[in-house]
Amino acid sequence: METTIKPLKKKAWFLPLILSLLTSSILIIFSLFFTSSSNPFHQSTLKSKTHQNPVFVESKLYISPTKPASSVPKLAYLISGSSGDVESLKRTLKALYHPLNQYVVHLDLESPAEERLALVDFVNNEAVFQEVGNVRVVTRSNLVTYRGPTMVTNTLHAAAILLKEGGDWDWFINLSASDYPLVTQDDLLHTFSTVPRDLNFIEHTSDIGWKEYQRAKPVIIDPGLYSLKKSDVFWVSQKRSVPTAYKLFTGSAWMMLSRPFIEYCLWGWDNLPRIVLMYYANFLSSPEGYFHTVICNAEEFKNTTVNHDLHFISWDNPPKQHPHFLSIDDYERMVESHAPFARKFGEDKELLDKIDLQLLGREPDGFVTSNWFDRSDTNKTIAESIVKNATQLKPGPGAERIKTLIGGMLSDKDFHAKHCI
Numbered sequence: 001m002e003t004t005i006k007p008l009k010k011k012a013w014f015l016p017l018i019l020s021l022l023t024s025s026i027l028i029i030f031s032l033f034f035t036s037s038s039n040p041f042h043q044s045t046l047k048s049k050t051h052q053n054p055v056f057v058e059s060k061l062y063i064s065p066t067k068p069a070s071s072v073p074k075l076a077y078l079i080s081g082s083s084g085d086v087e088s089l090k091r092t093l094k095a096l097y098h099p100l101n102q103y104v105v106h107l108d109l110e111s112p113a114e115e116r117l118a119l120v121d122f123v124n125n126e127a128v129f130q131e132v133g134n135v136r137v138v139t140r141s142n143l144v145t146y147r148g149p150t151m152v153t154n155t156l157h158a159a160a161i162l163l164k165e166g167g168d169w170d171w172f173i174n175l176s177a178s179d180y181p182l183v184t185q186d187d188l189l190h191t192f193s194t195v196p197r198d199l200n201f202i203e204h205t206s207d208i209g210w211k212e213y214q215r216a217k218p219v220i221i222d223p224g225l226y227s228l229k230k231s232d233v234f235w236v237s238q239k240r241s242v243p244t245a246y247k248l249f250t251g252s253a254w255m256m257l258s259r260p261f262i263e264y265c266l267w268g269w270d271n272l273p274r275i276v277l278m279y280y281a282n283f284l285s286s287p288e289g290y291f292h293t294v295i296c297n298a299e300e301f302k303n304t305t306v307n308h309d310l311h312f313i314s315w316d317n318p319p320k321q322h323p324h325f326l327s328i329d330d331y332e333r334m335v336e337s338h339a340p341f342a343r344k345f346g347e348d349k350e351l352l353d354k355i356d357l358q359l360l361g362r363e364p365d366g367f368v369t370s371n372w373f374d375r376s377d378t379n380k381t382i383a384e385s386i387v388k389n390a391t392q393l394k395p396g397p398g399a400e401r402i403k404t405l406i407g408g409m410l411s412d413k414d415f416h417a418k419h420c421i
């Protein structure tokens, strides 16, 4: 009995098995060939990949191609402040305004609700901002601790908002309400239209010196990470050793970062930006080290660094924790520094008025004079006065100053030898 049944059974399942194996392998071969060539996304990511771009695990992730130098760039600004900063923040925003740029303004949670509302009202009631739609107020404010990691997370938060909603900007610039421009946006956009878009202006050094003992080894906790109330960072009694997995860099907390680098920090296809962020969570004055350490330890970005923070900052000698407030006596040195931004401005309105009058051509409370805003015909509404094609720039003497500064750095014969040293 058994011997007759067995061969019968074998035949019953053998043929279907062979058939299904055949059809499935045909299907697999078919899908392999056709999906790889008909999927446009797959192809475009392959094509846009140059030798120095990182390899992505996720096909959805790719670095934005940088636009050719020569077109007018777009800048994305974060301007942040705290309690009592609303008036200076408004003034800085107006002095920096240009319809081609993108702006995020943030007042931290320490500032009273009335101040934050006043800022929202100001942005909503300014006809130009409403018409162009490029100014955003962070309505879910962050608690930001001076010297703490919440300063870095706030900067990353604003950069994320700008990546999501800000369109195709080229550089991200982080400012505070006590910063002020020394050149017009037309000057900046004009000069930067010939600068390679992948460059990152970040003042940095690996010579951490006294900071090894006073910054890298102590462990701090920032209450802003978990508390609703603002209070200063506190120290843990143990010390930690200096990292060996990557090298620490330090420098100025003011910078202008390229879009590809911001995408690298935020999207995180590489683990480095996350690991370093967690390390800096317990580091005193993390804004003076986080981006510096990430960029200088990322092989594909370290050659894009330019060692300057684009600011005129007047430190005491020897430097204290805070730079000193600028006064009218600093004016000449400030202009001769050729820097596009300066800090820190306090209550001294005389100095700001002088900058408005002599460097920016800005009327009290108005916008910087430029081609994009034509108020000569007073019968026109605000919307009609905004010139649609804002790429027609009107560079002034400020453009020459920045050109001298940037040109000098980029044409330095040691420029390529001096990244991240």
Ligand SMILES: *[C@@H]1O[C@H](CO)[C@@H](O)[C@H](O)[C@H]1NC(C)=O
Pocket (backbone or CB within 6 Å): 079, 080, 081, 151, 152, 155, 174, 175, 176, 177, 253, 254, 286, 287, 288, 291
């Ligand atoms: C960004 O801007 C703030 C000013 O609001 C500054 O204190 C901070 O150190 C800056 N840098 C970074 C990397 O967050």
Ligand SMILES: *[C@@H]1O[C@H](CO)[C@@H](O)[C@H](O)[C@H]1NC(C)=O
Pocket (backbone or CB within 6 Å): 052, 299, 300, 301, 303, 416
């Ligand atoms: C960066 O520059 C160095 C020195 O010029 C060079 O050896 C290295 O290959 C460059 N790295 C990249 C990713 O281009």
Ligand SMILES: *[C@@H]1O[C@H](CO)[C@@H](O)[C@H](O)[C@H]1NC(C)=O
Pocket (backbone or CB within 6 Å): 376, 377, 378, 379
């Ligand atoms: C503005 O309108 C008034 C009244 O319609 C007219 O007389 C005047 O010429 C106009 N001004 C300009 C600059 O067009």
Ligand SMILES: *[C@@H]1O[C@H](CO)[C@@H](O)[C@H](O)[C@H]1NC(C)=O
Pocket (backbone or CB within 6 Å): 389, 391, 392
């Ligand atoms: C805007 O102006 C620029 C410079 O004058 C010109 O090259 C460009 O074609 C203009 N664009 C439009 C849409 O008119």
